[in-house]
Amino acid sequence: MVVRNKATIADVARVAGVSTAxxxxxxxxxxxxxxxxxxxxxKAARQLGYRPNALARGLITGKTRTLGVVAGDIxxxxxxxxxxxxxxxxxxxxxxxxxxxxxxxxSKEVQSVELLAQKQVDGLIVTPSDTRxxxxxxxxxxxxxxxxxxxxxxxxxxxxxxAADNIAxxxxxxxxxxxxxxxxxxxIAELVEDExxxxxAFLARAASGDPMEAEALYPSWxxxxxxxxxxxxxxxxxxPRLVFRAGSYSAEAAQVGVPLLLGLSDPPTALxxxxxxxxxxxxxxxxxxxxxxxxxxxxxxxxxxxxxxxxQPGISTMSQPRLAMGEAxxxxxxxxxxxxxxxxxxxxxxAELISRGSVLRRVLDPAV
Amino acid sequence: MVVRNKATIADVARVAGVSTAxxxxxxxxxxxxxxxxxxxxxKAARQLGYRPNALARGLITGKTRTLGVVAGDIxxxxxxxxxxxxxxxxxxxxxxxxxxxxxxxxSKEVQSVELLAQKQVDGLIVTPSDTRxxxxxxxxxxxxxxxxxxxxxxxxxxxxxxAADNIAxxxxxxxxxxxxxxxxxxxIAELVEDExxxxxAFLARAASGDPMEAEALYPSWxxxxxxxxxxxxxxxxxxPRLVFRAGSYSAEAAQVGVPLLLGLSDPPTALxxxxxxxxxxxxxxxxxxxxxxxxxxxxxxxxxxxxxxxxQPGISTMSQPRLAMGEAxxxxxxxxxxxxxxxxxxxxxxAELISRGSVLRRVLDPAV
DNA sequence: CAGATATATGAGAACGTTCTCTGTTCATTG
DNA sequence: CAATGAACAGAGAACGTTCTCATATATCTG
Numbered sequence: 001m002v003v004r005n006k007a008t009i010a011d012v013a014r015v016a017g018v019s020t021a022x023x024x025x026x027x028x029x030x031x032x033x034x035x036x037x038x039x040x041x042x043k044a045a046r047q048l049g050y051r052p053n054a055l056a057r058g059l060i061t062g063k064t065r066t067l068g069v070v071a072g073d074i075x076x077x078x079x080x081x082x083x084x085x086x087x088x089x090x091x092x093x094x095x096x097x098x099x100x101x102x103x104x105x106x107s108k109e110v111q112s113v114e115l116l117a118q119k120q121v122d123g124l125i126v127t128p129s130d131t132r133x134x135x136x137x138x139x140x141x142x143x144x145x146x147x148x149x150x151x152x153x154x155x156x157x158x159x160x161x162x163a164a165d166n167i168a169x170x171x172x173x174x175x176x177x178x179x180x181x182x183x184x185x186x187x188i189a190e191l192v193e194d195e196x197x198x199x200x201a202f203l204a205r206a207a208s209g210d211p212m213e214a215e216a217l218y219p220s221w222x223x224x225x226x227x228x229x230x231x232x233x234x235x236x237x238x239x240p241r242l243v244f245r246a247g248s249y250s251a252e253a254a255q256v257g258v259p260l261l262l263g264l265s266d267p268p269t270a271l272x273x274x275x276x277x278x279x280x281x282x283x284x285x286x287x288x289x290x291x292x293x294x295x296x297x298x299x300x301x302x303x304x305x306x307x308x309x310x311x312q313p314g315i316s317t318m319s320q321p322r323l324a325m326g327e328a329x330x331x332x333x334x335x336x337x338x339x340x341x342x343x344x345x346x347x348x349x350x351a352e353l354i355s356r357g358s359v360l361r362r363v364l365d366p367a368v
Numbered sequence: 369m370v371v372r373n374k375a376t377i378a379d380v381a382r383v384a385g386v387s388t389a390x391x392x393x394x395x396x397x398x399x400x401x402x403x404x405x406x407x408x409x410x411k412a413a414r415q416l417g418y419r420p421n422a423l424a425r426g427l428i429t430g431k432t433r434t435l436g437v438v439a440g441d442i443x444x445x446x447x448x449x450x451x452x453x454x455x456x457x458x459x460x461x462x463x464x465x466x467x468x469x470x471x472x473x474x475s476k477e478v479q480s481v482e483l484l485a486q487k488q489v490d491g492l493i494v495t496p497s498d499t500r501x502x503x504x505x506x507x508x509x510x511x512x513x514x515x516x517x518x519x520x521x522x523x524x525x526x527x528x529x530x531a532a533d534n535i536a537x538x539x540x541x542x543x544x545x546x547x548x549x550x551x552x553x554x555x556i557a558e559l560v561e562d563e564x565x566x567x568x569a570f571l572a573r574a575a576s577g578d579p580m581e582a583e584a585l586y587p588s589w590x591x592x593x594x595x596x597x598x599x600x601x602x603x604x605x606x607x608p609r610l611v612f613r614a615g616s617y618s619a620e621a622a623q624v625g626v627p628l629l630l631g632l633s634d635p636p637t638a639l640x641x642x643x644x645x646x647x648x649x650x651x652x653x654x655x656x657x658x659x660x661x662x663x664x665x666x667x668x669x670x671x672x673x674x675x676x677x678x679x680q681p682g683i684s685t686m687s688q689p690r691l692a693m694g695e696a697x698x699x700x701x702x703x704x705x706x707x708x709x710x711x712x713x714x715x716x717x718x719a720e721l722i723s724r725g726s727v728l729r730r731v732l733d734p735a736v
Numbered sequence: 737c738a739g740a741t742a743t744a745t746g747a748g749a750a751c752g753t754t755c756t757c758t759g760t761t762c763a764t765t766g
Numbered sequence: 767c768a769a770t771g772a773a774c775a776g777a778g779a780a781c782g783t784t785c786t787c788a789t790a791t792a793t794c795t796g
Contacts, residue, residue, distance in 0.1 A: 006511060008782055019746045024784065031785095032744050049507075054486045055432065056782035059423045060751045066466075066487070074442065075452040084443040087469055096487055098434075099467050101455055118422045119434070119464055139417075143374060280674055287678040306648055307675030310655040376752055387776045392754065399755095400774050424752035428781045741794070750785075758777085765770075 007048035016044035027052060058120060066096040067333060068116030070126040072104050072249070077305055078276055078322055079127070082150060085326020086125060093334055095122075104192075104249055106130040113137070117145065123333045127151045131193065131216055146336035148329045153346075155216040160332045162347040164320040166219045169351035170226020170274070171233075173300045173318045176353060177270045178234040181362030182298060184242060186261040186268035187227050188254050188278045190220040191245040199245060203228060203238055215346075223274040223302060242268055246278060254281025259289060262297070269362065270298035276305050279317070294360035304354055313357025320351040375416035384412035395420065426488060434464040435701060436484030438494045440472050440617070445673055446644055446690055447495070450518060453694020454493060461702055463490075472560075472617055474498040481505070485513065491701045495519045499561070499584055514704035516697045521714075523584040528700045530715040532688040534587045537719035538594020538642070539601075541668045541686045544721060545638045546602040549730030550666060552610060554629040554636035555595050556622050556646045558588040559613040567613060571596060571606055583714075591642040591670060610636055614646060622649025627657060630665070637730065638666035644673050647685070662728035672722055681725025688719040 013023035018037060025031040026041040027050065033041075044050075058064040067090055071079040083099065090097050098121055100112035109129050113136045116124060123146035128134060134154045140147050141159065149161040177185050191199065202221070205212060206228040214225060224243065231238045241264060244257035254277065261268055273279040279301035291297050293313060301308060304319035328347050381391035386405060393399040394409040395418065401409075412418075426432040435458055439447040451467065458465050466489055468480035477497050481504045484492060491514035496502060502522045508515050509527065517529040545553050559567065570589070573580060574596040582593060592611065599606045609632060612625035622645065629636055641647040647669040659665050661681060669676060672687035696715050 009784095010782075020783090021746055021748090021785090022744085024782095025745090028784070032742085034744060037745085051482075052486055053427070053488060053782055055423050055427045055488050056751090057784070058751095059421070059427055059753085059782080060784045062751080064423065064487075073452070074455060075445075075448045077443075077445070077448075080443045080445075080448045084441070084469070087442065087467075091468070094483075096466050096483055097468070098464050099451075099455075100459065100465070101452070114419075115462075115464055118420055119432075120421060120423050280678070283675075283678045287680055287682075290680075305675075307651075307673075307679075310648070310651040311675075311679065312655055312658075314655075377754095378752075388753090389755090389776055389778090390774085392752095393775090396754070400772085402774065405775080421752055424781090425754075426781095427752080427783085428754045430781080737796105739795085741792100743792070744790080745788105746790105747788085748786090751781105751783090753781090755780075756778090759775085761772105761774080763770105763772085766768100 006053075007045075007050045008053070009050075011048055012041060012044045012050050015048060016041045028057075062120075063122055063337075064096075064120050065094060066098055066119070066121050067330070068098045068100075068113075068119070068121035068124045070100050070102050070109055070112045070116070070124065072127055072129070073101050074099065076277070078151075078303060081322035082127075082326035082329075085323040085328075086330040087326075088323075089327050089330040089334065095334070102127070102129050104129045106133065110136045113140065117143070121145070122337045123147065125150060125329050125333055128154050131155055131218060146333055148333045148336075150325060150329050151219060153216045155213070158344045160329075160336065160345050160347075162325050162328045162332065162349065163219070164325065164351050165348040166222035166351075167214060167226045167229070169302065169318045169320065170223035170272075171230045172226070172351075172353055173223075173272050173302065174227045174230035175233065176316070176355070177272065177298065177300060177359065178230060178236070180270075180298065180359050182268075182270040182359075183236055184239070184266060184268040184270075185227075186242045186244065186257075186271045187224060187274065188244045188246065188257045188261075188271060188282055189224050189274040190247070190249055190253075190278060191218070191224065192220070192247055192249065193218060199243065200240060203240055203243070207232065207238055220274050227272060246281070249277055251277050251281035251284060254278040255285045255288075256281075258282055258285030262289070268297075270300070270359065273299070273301045276301075276303040279303070279305065279308075279315075293358050298360045299358040301358075302351075308354075309356070315358045316356045317354050318351040319354050321349050325349055374421075375413075375418045376421070377418075379416055380409060380412045380418050383416060384409045396425075430488075431490055432464075432488045433462060434466055434487070434489050435698065436466045436468075436481075436487070436489035436492045438468050438470050438477055438480045438484070438492070440495055440497070441469050442467065444645065446519075446671060449690035450495075450694035450697075453691040453696075454698040455694075456691075457695050457698040457702065463702070470495070470497050472497045474501065478504045481508065485511070489513070490705045491515065493518060493697050493701055496522050499523055499586060514701055516701045516704075518693060518697050519587060521584045523581070526712045528697075528704065528713050528715075530693050530696045530700065530717065531587070532693065532719050533716040534590035534719075535582060535594045535597070537670065537686045537688065538591035538640075539598045540594070540719075540721055541591075541640050541670065542595045542598035543601065544684070544723070545640065545666065545668060545727065546598060546604070548638075548666065548727050550636075550638040550727075551604055552607070552634060552636040552638075553595075554610045554612065554625075554639045555592060555642065556612045556614065556625045556629075556639060556650055557592050557642040558615070558617055558621075558646060559586070559592065560588070560615055560617065561586060567611065568608060571608055571611070575600065575606055588642045595640060614649070617645055619645050619649035619652060622646040623653045623656075624649075626650055626653030630657070636665075638668070638727065641667070641669045644669075644671040647671070647673065647676075647683075661726050666728045667726040669726075670719075676722075677724070683726045684724045685722055686719040687722050689717050693717055
């Protein structure tokens with residue numbers, strides 16, 4: 001049973017005294033075989049320590065039972081949870097998972113996709129780092145390799161997609177602050193790629209109620225859009241100076257924003273951070289400035305990270321269903337792999353407001 | 369260049385007007401080829417959108433340039449970082465990464481290893497969930513599949529291994545508390561599998577200075593061993609009632625321990641939590657009990673999680689180099705894959721005490 | 737009972753690469 | 767100038783499976 005050199009179907013067949021075809025049928029579980037043969041072959045297989053070679057199987061079937069995933073950064077709790085969701089359904093179906101990091105770089109993403117394609121994955125789940133230039137993704141489609149996008153869309157690429165309902169979530173977060181009596185609300189957002197004509201123009205268009213092609217926007221821009229909408233509903237004009245653009249996906253970049261916003265002549269009384277990384281950066285700044293939440297500053301974050309529930313006070317946040325997002329994406333991908341042929345689907349999962357202790361109820365100044 | 373059906377070497381050869389052998393040599397980068405042929409073949413390949421099939425290549429070479437990893441849970445920050453470290457070096461060498469979760473269950477681990485082996489990974493990195501029964505791992509060795517262990521060892525399995533120096537780290541953490549004047553120090557540890565004859569016997573043996581086979585102990589037992597050694601150095605007897613055994617790798621289990629320890633007639637003034645999950649559980653309890661750190665309770669954790677640095681006050685902790693652990697493991701594995709044949713190596717990376725504000729300096733009662 | 741169908745087995749092709757072997761050319765060498 | 771060997775190209779085997787096809791028997795079906 002413990003054997004040094006690996007046994008093949010031919011070896012098993014020889015020992016069992018049958019043809020390789022029969023042995024293959026028994027071990028591969030296809031075609032017809034008699035119980036007698038089954039026993040014989042299985043006994044030989046056990047004896048030789050036979051282990052099927054998935055490469056050979058994949059080569060001939062054209063299926064590897066492996067999914068490829070291009071995540072931004074496994075280490076980031078967002079991707080870690082999404083991956084876990086994907087892993088859960090992949091594992092349940094006996095699929096393997098080939099995982100790479102893009103670090104939000106287009107060239108690394110292209111490289112990853114190429115690697116995964118060469119390894120003949122049956123399908124891919126990608127969080128695209130560029131919402132416009134995506135020839136490598138279009139290429140997959142033309143090769144008929146199923147593709148599911150997570151968290152972001154790509155303009156002109158109509159494939160299955162799952163994301164949080166970022167606009168609604170952003171709106172709800174900020175509305176929550178308005179309802180607590182806040183009027184000057186800062187936002188700390190990534191906003192890395194320029195959506196066409198710059199932040200000012202974006203804010204103007206959003207404030208005017210222009211519906212825009214919000215679907216293909218980056219999540220942070222969508223959440224900003226929600227921020228603007230909440231202002232419109234509250235009848236409060238958006239002050240562009242309250243919008244801090246980190247410009248990169250890092251806590252350090254976000255950290256800079258807090259003292260900047262609070263240093264304004266008319267500083268915000270509350271902050272909305274648009275993702276886990278921005279939230280972490282904001283918290284670092286708040287600690288560094290020795291501010292007390294919610295006395296000195298109210299805070300609503302995005303994405304429920306573990307520490308938010310055991311900080312004192314707890315941090316109110318828009319919780320997005322990361323695990324469910326991963327699971328939904330994997331399920332959609334598996335359906336496509338199994339031949340599902342319906343038009344591309346978009347699954348928008350709602351984020352949920354978890355209200356903890358980081359928002360101060362303000363009595364409104366009647367003069368305003 | 370954009371082609372629907374995938375092109376093979378034979379297709380490229382036909383278009384280029386050469387033999388498949390020559391086309392293969394050009395595209396595979398082996399053997400002799402003239403520059404003329406190279407141009408011709410590469411042009412044809414580009415034109416057809418040729419993409420090498422790693423399955424076919426792997427089938428014949430016996431190498432897949434893919435590593436398999438069995439982690440406990442990708443979602444856990446510890447594994448997420450370790451994975452990122454592995455990914456960094458794998459990617460630099462052009463290796464793919466097949467990742468699975470074991471959820472610390474032996475049967476899932478066995479299943480994962482089997483899956484990865486069938487997919488013909490060139491080597492495996494495993495965080496074994498059982499330090500004793502590991503036939504599946506011995507099996508890998510007999511098949512000559514390189515294996516590297518992370519975080520834990522397996523008794524009787526001598527392979528490359530990388531881990532934190534848990535005993536020294538545990539000792540340093542607790543010594544730090546002694547030096548701050550604490551005498552009754554609680555420990556919240558996983559201690560899931562019974563190390564032979566139970567906790568009481570373990571404590572007795574450890575306190576007597578018995579060296580034990582500490583190498584093959586679970587990390588939490590090793591950190592407990594450090595805890596005991598620090599007591600010996602400080603000349604303080606270990607009170608078994610101060611050792612809380614969570615019994616499972618979950619924050620909920622850890623959370624229970626805090627009120628239990630604090631409810632003792634002679635409660636601890638400080639706590640040592642032996643990993644990130646235990647720390648999270650302890651923090652939840654501390655928040656629920658509305659305790660103030662370090663006034664009501666001092667705390668030293670293990671593993672530096674992001675929130676520990678921006679809590680108010682910051683949490684002192686033993687920081688283990690998770691990324692470096694993953695990188696070291698991957699490097700060792702790649703060396704083995706490239707034929708390195710030296711005897712099994714053990715890399716113990718030191719953990720570093722990061723002193724923040726969670727430890728109160730106590731003035732010692734002269735009566736004690 | 738003829739004909740169809742389900743069940744069972746084996747021989748050998750096929751998947752897309754790399755490897756081995758044979759053969760040719762051409763420059764170098766003593 | 768014969769001998770050597772490096773540089774190159776092609777034919778075909780090999781990797782370990784599954785697939786197709788041919789064949790044979792047992793079991794239904796009308």
